Amino acid sequence: MVDTTPSFIKEMPDALKQPVIKLEVKDLGVTYVGRDGTSIEAVRQAELAVLDKPGVGEIVVLLGPSGCGKSTVLKCIAGLIAPTRGEVWVGGVKVEGVGRDRGMVFQQYTSFGWLSVRDNVAYGLKLAGVPPRERKEQVDHYLNLVGLYEYGHLFPKSLSGGMKQRVAIARTLINKPKLLLMDEPFGALDPHTRWEMQTLILDISRQEDNTIVLVTHDVSEAVYVADTCYVLAPRPTRILHRVDVPFFAERNAALKAAPEFRAIEKQLLDMLYGSAQGTAG
Ligand SMILES: Nc1ncnc2c1ncn2[C@@H]1O[C@H](COP(=O)(O)OP(=O)(O)OP(=O)(O)O)[C@@H](O)[C@H]1O
Ligand SMILES: [Mg+2]
Incomplete structure (x- = not known):
């Protein structure tokens, strides 16, 4: 099992841990069972913890290959489906269904x-x-x-x-909402509009004190918007790595061509598809 809890949380006294954790996904597993009894294991093991940073918005990205189980993890956080195993906690309260503390934006316009x-x-x-x-x-x-x-x-x-x-x-x-959940929200947009929307959510996260959890399979999008990126394995998914994306002073179109941006893209691509897959980081 990959322990993705940041080390500074582990080192905190127990009494301080609860209030600062905004989102906690514990030992999550999801298996879909069809009407004919066939089952599909979508999520094998997902574990993550996102801190509440008061007064500061934050963007957490779940990056994974197509069909790996990303939407399934997000739907468990939203309370739209109940996990087969494990729990989701938001602001210290266990998720038992949908709630106003979580808002969801889908790929299809709703x-x-x-x-x-x-x-x-x-x-x-x-x-x-x-x-x-x-x-x-x-x-x-x-x-x-x-x-x-x-x-x-x-x-x-x-x-x-x-x-x-x-x-x-x-x-x-x-x-x-405490959490703004976004499931491939810009997938249907042309590249320029997509970039504009990525810049918009960066602006929003700087102005609003909420945490955005964004699902994508687009590595460039992940590096551009994420403060923290979780890299997911192919189905049945599990979390392979947690990557803190460095702070870029200027996030604009030129950044995507910069060597420091490309270096993180390559790191994430290697984690997704390369030799690093399957190892804990
Ligand atoms: N309601 C459902 N019933 C049965 N199987 C499902 C259901 N929803 C998803 N699955 C299966 O679970 C697996 C993961 O699906 P999920 O939609 O979570 O993946 P994803 O990473 O979001 O995919 P995509 O990149 O295509 O959006 C897939 O094999 C999918 O067919
Ligand atoms: Mg999906």
Whole structure:
């Protein structure tokens, strides 16, 4: 079993450990059983711990090959499926189902087609009974954050793919989830829009105090956005490595061509597909 707990957590007194761990996945295993009784083991062993850094957003990436079980791990964190083995804890509370402390953004655009952009973003607050004036302030803030302030009156069908995904992000963020879970959120976008969206979530993580857990199979995306990257094995997946991505002062298009960026890409590629696969790091 690969122990992926950061060493500074292990060295803390027990009394201090609980409050600082925002997300803990313990000995997770998932086997799907079909109606005909056939079973598919998707997740063999996933174990990870993400610290709460008060006042600072953080991006954790789960990087793994296609079909390895990434979405399955994320759905367990979201509470959309129950694990076969193990547990997920968020902010010291065991996950037993979906909850407002976790928001999910999927690859497919999931905004409500019959509501305007503004009403899509306001939806969660309206359900929660937040008064109109406060709702408007919050909607203005989040439309600004995702660069859609001018487009609030439009309906999703008249937006580009990137804009639709901005609506989904704003609509989720406005509920102030502790964890923003993103499952290959930019997979359907063209390369330039994809890069713009990666830059947007970097901006968001610098402005909002929440933790983003982003699933991808794209190594370049992982290096560009991650503070911490977990490398997953092919199905049935397990966590092979935990990599702290160095702090890059400027994250922009030029960075992707820089030698220090390429070096980490190569390190992750070797872990995914190369000789390092199967060893603990
Ligand atoms: N509801 C389900 N019932 C049965 N098998 C499933 C179910 N969901 C996923 N699987 C299987 O579990 C394995 C892992 O699926 P999962 O969607 O978690 O992988 P993934 O890494 O997210 O894949 P992708 O890169 O294609 O998004 C696959 O073999 C898939 O066929
Ligand atoms: Mg998936």
